[in-house]
Amino acid sequence: MSWDALKDHRDEQGGLRIETLFDDPGRAAAFSLRADGLLFDYSKTCIDATARDLLLALADEAGVTARREAMFTGQKINETEGRAVLHTALRNPGPDPVEVDGQDVLPEVHATLKRMEDFAEGLRSGRIRPPGGGRFTDVVNIGIGGSDLGPAMATLALAPYHDGPRLHYVSNVDGAHIHDTLDGLDPATTLVIVASKTFTTIETMTNAATARDWLAGRVGTDNVGRHFAALSSALDKTAAWGIDPSRVFGFEDWVGGRYSIWGPIGLGVMIAVGVKNFRDFLAGGYAMDRHFRTAEGAANMPLMLALTGIWHHQICGYPTRAVLPYEQRLARLPAYLQQLEMESNGKRVAMDGAPLEIASGPVVWGEPGTNGQHAFYQLIHQGTMVVPCEFMVGAEGQEPDLAHQHRLLVANCLAQSEALMKGRPLDAAREMMAATGLAGDELERQARHRVFPGNRPSTTLVYPRLTPFVLGQIVALYEHRVFVEGVVLGINSFDQWGVELGKALARALEPIVAGDEGTEGKDGSTAALVAFIRENGG
Numbered sequence: 140m141s142w143d144a145l146k147d148h149r150d151e152q153g154g155l156r157i158e159t160l161f162d163d164p165g166r167a168a169a170f171s172l173r174a175d176g177l178l179f180d181y182s183k184t185c186i187d188a189t190a191r192d193l194l195l196a197l198a199d200e201a202g203v204t205a206r207r208e209a210m211f212t213g214q215k216i217n218e219t220e221g222r223a224v225l226h227t228a229l230r231n232p233g234p235d236p237v238e239v240d241g242q243d244v245l246p247e248v249h250a251t252l253k254r255m256e257d258f259a260e261g262l263r264s265g266r267i268r269p270p271g272g273g274r275f276t277d278v279v280n281i282g283i284g285g286s287d288l289g290p291a292m293a294t295l296a297l298a299p300y301h302d303g304p305r306l307h308y309v310s311n312v313d314g315a316h317i318h319d320t321l322d323g324l325d326p327a328t329t330l331v332i333v334a335s336k337t338f339t340t341i342e343t344m345t346n347a348a349t350a351r352d353w354l355a356g357r358v359g360t361d362n363v364g365r366h367f368a369a370l371s372s373a374l375d376k377t378a379a380w381g382i383d384p385s386r387v388f389g390f391e392d393w394v395g396g397r398y399s400i401w402g403p404i405g406l407g408v409m410i411a412v413g414v415k416n417f418r419d420f421l422a423g424g425y426a427m428d429r430h431f432r433t434a435e436g437a438a439n440m441p442l443m444l445a446l447t448g449i450w451h452h453q454i455c456g457y458p459t460r461a462v463l464p465y466e467q468r469l470a471r472l473p474a475y476l477q478q479l480e481m482e483s484n485g486k487r488v489a490m491d492g493a494p495l496e497i498a499s500g501p502v503v504w505g506e507p508g509t510n511g512q513h514a515f516y517q518l519i520h521q522g523t524m525v526v527p528c529e530f531m532v533g534a535e536g537q538e539p540d541l542a543h544q545h546r547l548l549v550a551n552c553l554a555q556s557e558a559l560m561k562g563r564p565l566d567a568a569r570e571m572m573a574a575t576g577l578a579g580d581e582l583e584r585q586a587r588h589r590v591f592p593g594n595r596p597s598t599t600l601v602y603p604r605l606t607p608f609v610l611g612q613i614v615a616l617y618e619h620r621v622f623v624e625g626v627v628l629g630i631n632s633f634d635q636w637g638v639e640l641g642k643a644l645a646r647a648l649e650p651i652v653a654g655d656e657g658t659e660g661k662d663g664s665t666a667a668l669v670a671f672i673r674e675n676g677g
C-alpha cells in the first residue's frame with residue numbers, strides 16, 4: 140500500500156525544487172542524522188516529511204525490524220540456501236551468545252580470530268619465517284569477488300596504518316594479473332594466501348596453481364607448503380590441495396562471500412595493519428550493528444540510507460546511483476559496493492519465486508572525487524539522466540602537513556552537492572554570456588550550453604577521519620543498507636545464482652577455445668568468435 144502512496148506523493152510533488160525545501164531553516168537538521176561520530180545528510184533530496192513517513196511505513200510493512208532480529212539471532216533468512224546470515228557474529232565481541240541451530244557460534248569465531256592474530260603477528264614480528272630464512276616481506280592474496288574486493292579495498296583504505304609486510308591482491312584469471320604481481324617479488328620471502336570460501340573457484344584455483352609452480356621453481360617443492368596459507372570454509376579441499384591445517388583459517392557457510400571481510404578473509408588486512416587496528420575495524424562494524432539494532436525510525440542510519448536509495452530508484456525511477464568518496468584511499472570502495480549491492484539485490488524474483496513487481500536494486504558505480512569531477516561529472520550535471528550521488532568525505536585528512544589540500548578536497552565535495560542542487564538557470568547563463576560581450580542569437584545559443592538544470596539529489600556522509608574504526612562503521616552501514624533494501628523489496632539478498640550460468644558455460648567453452656572440441660551446437664556468434672580467436676593465435 141505504501142508503494143502506491145509513495146508514487147502518488149512523488150507525482151504530487153510535481154516539479155518540486157529541492158532548494159525550496161530549505162525555506163524551512165530546520166531542514167538540514169531534520170533531514171540528517173548522526174551515529175557514533177558519523178553524519179548522514181539526506182536533506183539535498185526531494186524527501187519531505189510526508190515522503191519520509193511513507194518510506195518508514197513501507198519499511199514497517201515489509202517487517203524490517205523482525206527480519207533484522209532474525210538476521211542477528213541466526214535464523215535461516217537465506218531461504219534459498221537454508222543458511223543463517225551471521226557476518227555480524229564475526230565482529231561481535233560477546234559475551235551474549237549468538238546461536239545457530241541451538242549452538243553458540245561465538246567461541247569458534249573468537250578462537251579463529253585468535254589463530255589469525257597469532258599468525259599475523261608471527262609474520263609481522265618475523266617469528267614465522269620462510270623456510271630459507273629471513274622474513275616474509277610480501278604477501279600475495281589470491282581470491283576473487285568477496286575473497287578479494289573487501290580485503291583489497293580495506294588494505295588500500297588503511298594505507299596510513301601499514302607497518303607489516305607488503306600486501307598484493309591477485310584476482311583475475313587473466314595471466315597478466317598474476318604475472319605482473321609476481322614480477323619483481325622474491326619467492327624466497329613471499330607468502331601466498333589462497334582465499335576462497337568454496338575452494339573451487341576456477342580463477343582462484345588456477346592462479347593458486349600458478350603461484351605454487353612459481354614458488355616450487357625457486358624454493359623447491361619440499362618448501363612450498365611453508366609459503367602458503369588458506370582462508371576457506373571447505374577444509375577438506377584445502378587439505379586435499381596440500382595446505383597444512385595449521386595455516387588454514389576456516390569460516391562457516393553463514394558468512395556470505397561479499398560479507399566475509401570481518402573474518403579470515405580479512406587476514407591480509409590484519410597482516411598489513413596489525414591486530415589492534417584490525418580489532419578497531421571490527422569494533423567499528425560492531426558499533427554500527429548496535430546502532431542499527433537499536434536506533435528507532437528516522438534515527439537509524441542504515442535504514443535511512445536504504446530508504447533514500449529506494450526513494451530514488453524504485454519511486455523516482457533513477458536507474459543508477461554514484462558513490463563518490465572524496466578520499467583517494469577509498470578508490471576501491473565503489474567496486475566493493477558494486478558486489479555488495481548488485482550481487483545482493485540484483486534479483487528478479489521475490490522470496491517465494493514470484494516475479495518482482497517493483498524494480499530490483501540499481502546500478503552502483505563511482506570513483507573518488509575530485510578525479511571524477513574531471514571525467515564523468517559532466518553527465519551528472521548536464522546529461523538527461525538524473526544520477527543520485529552519494530558523497531562521502533572525512534572532516535580531517537591523514538596528512539597533517541597537507542591540511543590545505545584536505546580543505547580543498549572538502550570544498551570540492553561540498554561544492555558539487557551544492558551545484559547539483561542549485562544548478563545555473565538560463566537567466567544567469569545569459570548574464571554570464573552578456574558579460575563576455577556576446578549578444579543576440581549567439582548569446583542565446585551559448586547561454587543554453589551553460590545552463591545547469593539543478594534539482595539533482597545527493598546525500599553526504601561525513602566521518603571524522605578514515606581510521607580503522609570508521610572504515611568498519613562505513614562498511615557495516617552499507618551492509619545493513621543493502622539488507623534493508625532487500626527486505627523492503629522482498630527478495631533474498633544472500634544468494635547469487637545469477638553468476639552460475641556464465642561459469643558453467645565457460646567450463647564448456649574452454650576445450651572449444653583450446654581446439655580440443657568443435658563448435659557444434661554453439662550459436663553462430665559464439666562459433667564465429669571462437670573461429671576468429673583461433674585463427675589469430677588461440
Ligand SMILES: O=P(O)(O)OC[C@H]1O[C@H](O)[C@H](O)[C@@H](O)[C@@H]1O
Pocket residue numbers: 283284285286334335336337338339340343396397482635638
Ligand atoms: O570465495 P569463493 O568461493 O572463491 O568465491 C568467490 C566469489 O565467486 C562467486 O562466483 C560469487 O559470485 C561471489 O559471491 C564470491 O565471492
